[in-house]
Amino acid sequence: MSEIENSDPCGICGEAHRYSQCECVPFTKHIPDKVALTRARATLPEVVNIRTMADGTYAICANTFIGKGTQLGPLEARTLLTLNPIITFPLKLFSTNEEDLSGYYLDTADEYCCNWIIFISPAQHAEEQNVICFQVEL
Known part of the structure; x- marks a missing residue:
């Protein structure tokens, strides 16, 4: 045939x-259609850019000096009851109720559902750390 x-x-x-x-x-x-940016890439502020690393992962690099005391974010991501196994740096949200020991995980695996902060790489050791992450509300 x-x-x-x-x-x-x-x-x-x-x-x-x-x-x-x-x-x-x-x-x-x-x-052809124009390539649509993911939510994470579309929310990238002008002071930073995304670079592709040799291993295929992404990193955020500053285009200009970002001084001490500058607040970024907040991180926006879906919440999950269980940890997504493909997330390399899990972030857990804790309840403000002391009796409630349950928590939620942030699903940072999907660029279409998160903002640009998912591209910030965790420090491998203390000397690398120049950003802190903290929970404001649940």
């Missing part, structure tokens, strides 16, 4: 060929 016989009918004329080969409307140019 040939490729033409096995293909779906043309969406323009109904014949057994690809629409790109249809003689009714010869296509000479294609204008």
